[in-house]
Structures are given as C-alpha cells and as structure tokens.
Amino acid sequence: MDRREHLRLLVSGSFGAGFFLNEPAEISKEDIETSKKIIRENGGGYGRTDAEIKRDERLHAASFFTEHELKTVAVLSDIIIPADDVSGSATDAGVPEFMEFIMKDMPYLQTPTRGGIMWLDNESKKRFGKVFINTSSKQQLELVDDIAYPDDAKPEMEYGVNFFNRMRNLTATGFFTTEMGIKDMGYKGNQANIWDGVPENVLKKHGISYDKKTLEECVRNSERGIVAKWDDDMNLIRE
C-alpha cells in the first residue's frame, strides 16, 4: 500500500477500528509499519499528540468482545437502528466495530455491557431455551419490548432497561456520527461558507424576523474582504 493510497483511506475514513488487529493476508508486516509511520507523521490522522497516537495504537491492537458478544451487539444494534428508506442499518454503518473500540476506550463500559449481554442471554434461555441471537426475530422483539420502554417496564426488568438504554445511546451515536448517519441527519456544515442569517423561508415559517438594528449592525458580505477601520469615536467605518 503506497502513501497516497493510505492517505486516501485516512481521509475517506474507511480506515477503521480493528485494522491492526485483523491484518489481511495481502498486507505485509512492512506495510503495517509504513502505515503506522504515516499515521504518526500525519498526527494520527486527526491531529493527535504522540501520547494519543500511542494510546490509539494500543487500543486498536487489543480486543474486547468475544465473537458471540459481537454478534449479539450486531443483532441488537440493527433492532435499534434498522435500515429504512433514508439510510442503511447500524451494522451497515459499522456500529459493532465502533462499539468494540469504545469499550476499550472507555473501560467503565466493559463490565456493564458484558454483564448486560449475559443477562439478555440468561433471560432468553429462561423464556425460549436459547441464547438471544439463536431465537427467532419475533422472540427477540418480545424480549426487547420488555426492556425498551423505561417508563412502562416492570421493576424486575430494571437492569435490562439500563443495559438497553446504554445500547440505544451507543448505537444512535455510533450510527449518526458516520458518513451515512450524517447524510441521513442532513447536517450541512463543516465546510467553508458564508453565514448570512436564517434563510428567509425558515424565518417566515417560524413567524420571526431580524429587527432593523440587527440587520444594520451585523456583518455584510460586501465588506468581508475589506480591512476594518474605525473613526475616533470607536465606530466601525462601514462601506
């Protein structure tokens, strides 16, 4: 993998968690070392300090979830965020991989999550004689319905409710912070632009408007390139 290809991966964000863990056969040890060097030279890809780069490398190299746990996380996350006519599902957006990283990044999540998955499997075995992922979709939802609605859940379901709240939070965040999720959300920013106030149709819809003072004192596009000057009374000289 050459430097340009690597940077493309970095920039496109497809360079994800688990890269160092699952070294595909076609990537040599040498390539991995080169990759690490490029990451280090480029601030870890997102402006990291040396200590942060080392920490990221250490987290990427470790693993937390077992295969069974990861499968359970995948099933749960797709129940929480399924595909619809706007965008794909949680697993389409790589939510389980995100969860794997976040468990290592925030170790206080590890025990409650591992314990939560075990609680879910126990509950499932009690009801259906099988671990959660081996039950039918109908059975899965029957169990999830008992822990998904905190205001109506039975008291004995409290631990499951807390677990599911956490999974809902992490799934939603893991989904809507991906390229797919942000496109779905319709966030339009993070780019050079000119802010010239709320669009007229939006103001109208909300029955709200800028007053005269605001319109007069706020910055105008026409003066954006002109070096500011003031008169002796501290007044900005407008064009």
Added chain:
Amino acid sequence: MSFEILKTNKEYDVVIVGSGAGGGMSAKILADAGLAVAVMEAGGDFDPAKEEYRTQLRWPWESPRRGAGSTRPFGDFDAAWGGWDIDGEPYTRKNGTEFDWFRSRMLGGRTNHWGRISLRFGPKDFKRKDHDGMGANWPIGYEDVKPYYDKVDKLIGVFGTNEGLENDPDGYFLPPPKPRLHELYIKKGGEKAGVPVIPMRKSVLTRPINTERGVCFYCNQCNRACSAYADFSSSTALMKPAMQQGTVDLYTNAMVREVTTDSKGLATGISYVSKEDMQEYKIKAKVVVLGASACESARIMLNSKSSAHPDGLGNGSGMIGRYLHDSTGASRAAIMPDLIDRERYNEDGVGGAHVYSPWWLDGEKLDFTRGYHLEFGGGMGMPNYGFGFGMDSMRHYIKDEMGNPSVNGGYGKGLKKDIRKIYGSTIGVAGRGESVPQYDNYCEIDPDTVDQYGIPVLRFNYNWTEHEVNQAKHMQETFEEVLTGMGGILLGNKPGEEDNYGLAAPGRIIHEVGTTRMGDDPSTSVLNKHSQAHECKNLFVVDGGQFVSQADKNPTWTILALSWRASDYIVDQLKKQNLR
C-alpha cells in the same frame, strides 16, 4: 531547541515563561521593541495551519471514538492538549475541598481552547470594594487599562457592538454575525424575562484587520484552532509575529522549575527541565516575565527559594497563592417544541453563540453581591460522540402527525425518525459569574509531592461562600425564566440546595486568577500596579495571577491588555536602567 545558546553564555534581555495570552502578548511587544527574548513553553510546538496538528474540518468518523473526550476533556477535536489531569504532573487538595486545575501544555497554552469570548472589564470591575465593601480594589482603574484594551481590539480583532453600557464598555468592534434561529428565540425569551440579549463579543475576524490573518469562513470550530488564523490564539496571533522579528528564541518542552536570583535577591534568569532529555538547564536574562498561568506562575515563585527570598521569590508578604478565585458557573437546558422537526441548512456560524446577556441587575438589592452574564448554546451542530443519547427520557417530547407523543425509549424505524426530529431542538443556557476573592482560598506547595520532573507540586484549598451559592441559585431562576419565556420545556431537575444549585466546582470554568495579585501595599499584595513584584524589581507577572478580582467577564482580554501594559513598562524601565 538550541542548547548551544546556553554554552555561549548568552544573556537575554527578557526570559518569558509561558506562551499563552500573557506570555505571548509580552513576547510580541518586547520583540517589537527589539529586545532579545527567550520564551519558555512547557509543551510542544503548535500551528493549526499544519496538517499534523489539524483538527478543524474533520468529520466525527475520523476519530475512532467519534470525538469523545477520552484524552481531551472537550473532545478529540478540541485543539488544547492537556486538561484537568495530566500524566506525571499531579496536584493535590486539602481539607476535603475541591479545585480542578486545567492546564494546556503547548504553544499558545489555553488560548487554543477558550471560547474566544472577549469582554472588557468595566469601571466598576476594578473597584468592587467601593461598591460592596468586600475584597479589595485594584490599584488601577478602567482609565488605566482602556488604552490597552483599545490596542488589543485593533491588534487582535474582536466582533461586537457598541451598546453604551456603563460597565460593559464599548470597543473597536468588527461587525457581529447575525443570530441563528434559536438565538432569535433566545432574544424573545430574554425580552419576556427582562434579560437583555445583545450581540456576542468574540475575537473572531468577521472582517480582516491586516493581511496576515484570514477571515472567518463560519465552520463553528474556533475551539479546534483555526487554520486560517481567523480567531485569536496566542500561537497564531502573537507568537508567530513575535518570532518573525528574529530576536525571539522559543524553547519548547521546557518545564520551568524556578527563577534564579543573585545574592541581592534580583532575578538572574530561570532554570528548567527539558522534557526531551530530562536534564536541567539555565537561561540567563536581565528581566524575568512569568506568564505561565495564575497557578503555575505562583508555583514557580513559591519554588524559587533563596536566602534573600526564604519563603519563595517575592513572597515576604505570604500573599502568593492567596485569593485564588475562579468564575462561578451553572447551567440548564430545555427542548423547544417550535424547533422540533426543523428544516436543515448550514447554521454553523462562528464558534459558539452569536448573542449573550451582559449582567443586567447591577445595583439591585440581591442576596449576593456580584453579577453574572449568560452564555447560550444550541443549533444544528455536527453530530459527535453523545449525539442521539437520552431518547429514554426525551423521546416523549416528539409528536407524530396526529399530535400523539412518542413513548420514551423504544427502537426501530420510529426511533430513527424521532432522532431526526429532535435534532437541533435543544437549547442550553449557562451563567458565568464573579466570585468574591477569599484569603483562605489558595494554592501552596505540597511538601510531600513532586511531579515527574522532580518539581514540587501545588496543593489547593478552596471553598465557595454564600455569595457564590446564592448567585447560582439566582442563575437557576433566571435560566427557567429565559428558557420558558422562549417557549422551551425545561429538561432535567432544577438543582437545589443539596447540589449548591448546580454551582460548578472551582477550577471547572478555567478562569482562575488572583494568586499574585496587584496592590499598592506590599504587605497585602505581590505585584505593584505595573505587574512588577514588590520584592524583586526585575520580575513581572503578566497572567491572570495579577487580577485583584475576576469580574463576571472572561479574563483573556484583560490578561492581554495588562500584559501589553506591563511590557511597555519593562521596555521603558530597561531604557532607564531601572531594573538592575
């Protein structure tokens, strides 16, 4: 870093410790005067225009933790390295009290983090004792600092509006950006609550002030440090031009241990530990300027013990570390039904709010003595770690086409739809207030603890008084009035007496000042009105340590003005050979 300089036994005119607002401004002014200057920075070099440091315009998925605050308390993309806890650089607390000390080890220091809110102190802020009988007056007044505020406005650039307010003075302002939609609602809420909401005052260039720095391109990411240098940080707006003068040597990763002195007790330079080779080095200079931050400068002075200064340099009064005080802070949030399921457009704007509320009840009879201003948050920001959380308690605010509310929690396509609807509908309001400085709130040297460089560390003792607690209680009332006034539904519970009304622990607002305060009386202050140590005439402190009282204004603009003023005085006194 160049240790050869040491071998040639070079003596600088001035050695400055710290490259933040205080140190950076001093470096700029002294370099402009042609002086030979060494700047000691405890952290690494930093330039947001360089790709290796850039966090600006990055997407959440470029961070494997999606921007969460695991290594940087304000998230992965915040420019500031460090935080309240730094490996190998501990501090301690005593008597069960709380104080959290935020440090940023890098060129530009904490100016890489702050919200760019740039407020002048007003005439009353320098003379609070005259108004409420508490604490102490500054030995200088607004008229002494005003010329420097004026110069800082023009050198660095700040947007805002001249409102003719008595204690929130006018300035040389650039035009502010228009308010966002939720900020127009905030203005409405303010009107109902009798709280003025005016254009924010921030050091962000909505128009150019020179040809060296770019103009804001509205990405909302000032906290990530601007690659176009369109916001103020000391690294880009002060240290860069200072270095271009050719008379400044920057020493990075240089952890200053102490100020060295001669037998007469005058400063001769500093000694520092290089973080690169863990060796100790010395820098010689005619004048020492401390701009390491209020607490770090106090620590250096307290650690600079000699026969001439047995209790620490310039500490014959025992005042160093005393009167440590931070701004107060509390906050509340609401959801705005009018903003649920809103139309999408780019409303990034400048970093943070476009409007704020200056203190509006000065002189009113209240059960606390000093004021606070309001800061606001909200809008359709970039989703980062934490986005989409809380649907277990907030989903019921969403209604379907028939007007039926959703049920809290849940899953599936309906949940996904409701997260879209709730986007951009929450508003936060925070108060930032003035506390009353106390002799018994202090930092001192912990006799039992050193950092990894072998330098004794600070130990803090800090308690809020009833004035701060009552002020926080008042803030909570205000928050509710403003938020409900704009049509918001309050979220969470109102913090009560048992939580100090949501009053943040000292140090959390990162406005700590007062540890080497100015005064005319050498027995009750550390510095004179020129920021010069009473007991060591060639030692100056140019950071927040010199504040007699921290107004409800964010301190940076005043640090910049005072540092410029002190630096002018240093140039003058060096010329007159008064500092030997």
